[in-house]
Amino acid sequence: MNETDAVRSATLRARAEIDLAALRANVRSLRAHAPGAALMAVVKADAYGHGALACARAAVEAGASWLGTATPQEALALRAPGAGVPAGVRVLCWLWTPGGPWREAIEADLDVSVGGMWALEEVTAAARLAGRPARVHLKADTGLGRGGCAPGDWAGLVAAALAAEADGLLRVTGLWSHFACADEPGHPSIDAQLTRFREMVAHAEQQGVAPEVRHIANSPALLTLPDSHFDLVRAGIALYGVSPSPEIGTPADFGLRQVMTLTASLALVKNVPGGHGVSYGHHYVTPGATTLGLVPLGYADGIPRHASSTGPVLVEGKWRTAAGRIAMDQFVVDLGGEEPPPGTEAVLFGPGDRGEPTVEDWAQAAGTIGYEIVTRIGTRVPRVHVNAADTAGTADGTGDVSDVTK
Template sequence: MTTNSGASASAPAPGVPAASGEPAPRARAEIDLAALRANVRALRERASGAELMAVVKSDAYGHGAVRCARAAREAGAGWLGTATPEEAFALRAAGDRGRLMCWLWTPGGPWREAIEADIDVSVSGMWALREVIAAARAAGRTARIQLKADTGLGRNGCQPADWADLVAAARAAEAEGTVRVTGLWSHFACADEPGHPSIDAQLTAFREMTAYAEGRGLAPEVRHLANSPATLTLPQAHFDLVRTGIACYGISPIPEIGAPADFGLRPVMTLTAALALVKRVPGGHGVSYGHHYTTPGETTLALVPVGYADGIPRHASGTGPVLVAGKWRTIAGRVAMDQFIVDLGGDAAAPGDEAVLFGPGDRGEPTAEDWARAVGTIAYEIVTRIGTRVPRVYVDER
């Protein structure tokens, strides 16, 4: 078992003295790669025979892109997906040589470097196609491109009214050998809301736009539309490839429909910290900035040494759940940059004892979904925002 950021999978748990003079961790995010591999296998089983792309953008949703990408490959992910070129280049630098797609481009981007690194690049408009053609000519290599259709999300992608021109230009570039169109794709707006009328509308638009492109001579390897929620609930949207992001990390993309276990998934990240201080204070004692919390009587306060600089939402002040001394606690007062307080009431704890912010829930601890509900966001944001000051500790790395 090995780890990232200089941490060790055998690093001591909070409250346990470090061996050989190693400092005990202030906080850690334990990443269960066995769970990730199991999640990928479970998602492949649901994919109706389609290939699976593991999306590892934003450092694998905060879990660590290189380690998670490797684990996803081990579990059968044929593709990896990133948002930015830099994310894709980091995977190549780490030794990944499989199919890899990158989709978020701006004018003047590193197209040539992507072509030379055998990365499939997304094209949503004529400006991007012109730039990738120029880069392919400069590199003396054929670029692998995937045309993105805007079927109704209204973000990236080519509008139906402009699709014919983009398809014609891509086909002409194929004929001269500068590009090869390897994919046609789009993205759902409301797949996490089963029954939403936009779902069928987008499916229809995607079928029509891919049929048009194929009728004009394009022969893509893959057509893909399904994200995590569509992979779990819309088999008619699986086509040739599904793109699974948050579900790979064991978080339900549709918590109103089912918890992770309902889909055969298990959360991959467990976030813990070591209590930095435990002290008795009298009643009426103000806690943290602004004194938005005042102790109702004599009590014990515990200091958890993580804050919004580590990705703990400041708007979790007074709402965020934490497991300390065997019980759920709620953050007392404001979350500060580096720390927050929980009120233990009459319970005992000691410096170094473990505070569990979230995990799979096996020990009764909160989950990322519990945090999302407490602060009015989605679990994607909770795990993705955990900062680089928190070392990732990898368990079951092969």
């Protein structure tokens, strides 16, 4: 038995299998959608629940030249000894609060985002202490109304950044922004934000900023708005084979494949009579004599409680639905009289090859978005990374298991 067989046959309560071959293929497909731009693989929030280090390495292997994180701690982990991220790959982190680890970021050769004067003051002070210039992306608020510098304050921020650059304290390596409604085709804010971004970039460049990259395209813009690609595109949820929204298309429409498959082993199968209440509150009562299967996953594992009575599960080739409330550690499915043995695999979601539900099916069942479904899968569920070796040229696409993490 080789390592792959050993891990796959291990008795696990549940597992989130992460197909790194699918992730690499997604990177290549996304690069084809934006051939004139570099690609940033966004691996924030532990790579949307998929395992940041393994996914970052796989993305780089497939041609991503940038990595993106929200917090500086996430970015610093990518630069840590043994992380396996090549030194030449740029890493940008953008979610800063006062007192953040600016000096550590500078010394780790990270790119940092600055969207206000307070941040510029802190990063320049840190650069003095570090004795080397910071790599700074100036962020413009072009209409999202969240992070970034407001248009009325942009001239002042640009002037201050250029003064700090002249003093050798920083290098403005990027100008960037973020869309509010790129996942809603035709939304009027899209063109308005693009126009505002061009204007703010033009002002900065006229004043003397010479950025390495300009970027505004997130996953939906990467897939549907070629005019937004500029020098760099940021692939987030699309990297993991989940569509940014059903309105713009399915993963297959864009040549993408879902990376995560979530399974569990049935913990119990039992016969019950008709009229039997199931789970808290008895919101489900068996319509007749049947069998119930116990799935050992619950909202403590990230299974949304809002999907009670609606969440789909594939058991022995048939879709079943969560019967009643999803509890903290478990939920029940009505097996309709069938009696699979305990330990039988229950597939909550996967790419759909075997007819199983997908992330989008769970998002619809819970009234949320696919982003939330994958990122909320908790730490009690081991991530099993498969196809760690790049086997794009092989016939069957099989590969080895890279690691099993919790």
